[in-house]
Amino acid sequence: MTEHPVYILEREFSAPRDLVWRTWTEPDLLAQWYGPGVETIIHELDVKPGGRWLNEMKMGENSGYQKSVYTEVSPPERLVMLMSTTDASWELAANPRMPDWPATLLTVVTFEEAGGVTTMRLEWSPHEATAAEIACFAGAVESLGQGWGAGMEMLAKVLAEMQAAA
Amino acid sequence: MVMNISIATDPAPNLNAVFAALADPTRREILSRLADGEASVNDIAAPFAMSQPAISKHLKVLEKAGLVTRAVERQKRPARLNAKPMQDAAAWLETFRDFWLGSFDQLDSLLADLKPEEGTKT
Numbered sequence: 001m002t003e004h005p006v007y008i009l010e011r012e013f014s015a016p017r018d019l020v021w022r023t024w025t026e027p028d029l030l031a032q033w034y035g036p037g038v039e040t041i042i043h044e045l046d047v048k049p050g051g052r053w054l055n056e057m058k059m060g061e062n063s064g065y066q067k068s069v070y071t072e073v074s075p076p077e078r079l080v081m082l083m084s085t086t087d088a089s090w091e092l093a094a095n096p097r098m099p100d101w102p103a104t105l106l107t108v109v110t111f112e113e114a115g116g117v118t119t120m121r122l123e124w125s126p127h128e129a130t131a132a133e134i135a136c137f138a139g140a141v142e143s144l145g146q147g148w149g150a151g152m153e154m155l156a157k158v159l160a161e162m163q164a165a166a
Numbered sequence: 167m168v169m170n171i172s173i174a175t176d177p178a179p180n181l182n183a184v185f186a187a188l189a190d191p192t193r194r195e196i197l198s199r200l201a202d203g204e205a206s207v208n209d210i211a212a213p214f215a216m217s218q219p220a221i222s223k224h225l226k227v228l229e230k231a232g233l234v235t236r237a238v239e240r241q242k243r244p245a246r247l248n249a250k251p252m253q254d255a256a257a258w259l260e261t262f263r264d265f266w267l268g269s270f271d272q273l274d275s276l277l278a279d280l281k282p283e284e285g286t287k288t
Binding site: 005007009011013014015019020023029032033034035036037098099100120122132135136137138139140141142143144 | 181182184185186187188189194252255256258259262263264265266267268269270271272273274275276277278280281
């Protein structure tokens with residue numbers, strides 16, 4: 001098991017970096033893109049070290065809550081925050097279905113621009129996590145996300161065989 | 167974090183054990199081996215520089231997580247892969263990824279809308 005499993009997503013946007021930066025740091029813009037198929041309500045957005053992003057995601061009757069605390073803000077290049085799932089009063093809350101998923105994920109967002117295209121990269125790793133949380137995250141990321149490329153192929157193959165046999 | 171949005175659809179009750187089991191490279195190798203068909207502890211241990219008891223221990227972890235079942239009625243107790251928990255685990259991570267990729271799609275459209283307002287920028 002790796003000490004610090006990391007999950008990475010990267011995406012290019014044909015927009016200048018300054019503009020992409022604004023979509024993370026201005027509440028009216030952030031609310032427009034963050035959270036697909038949900039209504040995003042930003043209760044607080046204070047983008048500075050120690051500042052908070054309090055986010056509610058409404059899906060009909062239900063809401064999910066997240067709190068992020070910024071630890072590094074370097075416009076327009078790098079944004080580092082501690083993201084946690086919380087209850088409605090912004091207290092950390094474990095997911096009942098997945099208690100060992102890390103309560104807090106260190107999230108590093110970097111923005112690089114070349115020729116009018118901005119590459120946005122997100123990296124998640126468990127923050128101050130228990131051994132169980134690290135194992136859970138490592139299992140998810142290394143086996144199914146990255147690292148064990150054969151895992152998903154193997155799974156697809158076995159499932160296909162199971163369906164053929166059924 | 168964002169995973170709480172998937173509570174309603176997440177089908178898996180015991181994913182913690184599945185992820186913990188998958189976190190170990192030896193156990194992943196064993197699963198890969200079993201994907202080709204059932205095998206005895208002997209067969210499984212052969213390619214590893216590892217004792218049979220050590221392999222048995224890994225098998226127990228996989229069994230507990232529901233990833234492997236072992237025949238009780240046959241003498242060699244061959245192990246076979248049960249892929250369902252892996253599928254559930256993959257669905258969990260996919261929810262996480264889909265949340266972000268879906269958000270990125272929305273961000274892409276938002277940026278396209280914003281750019282003309284930026285005026286002279288090239």
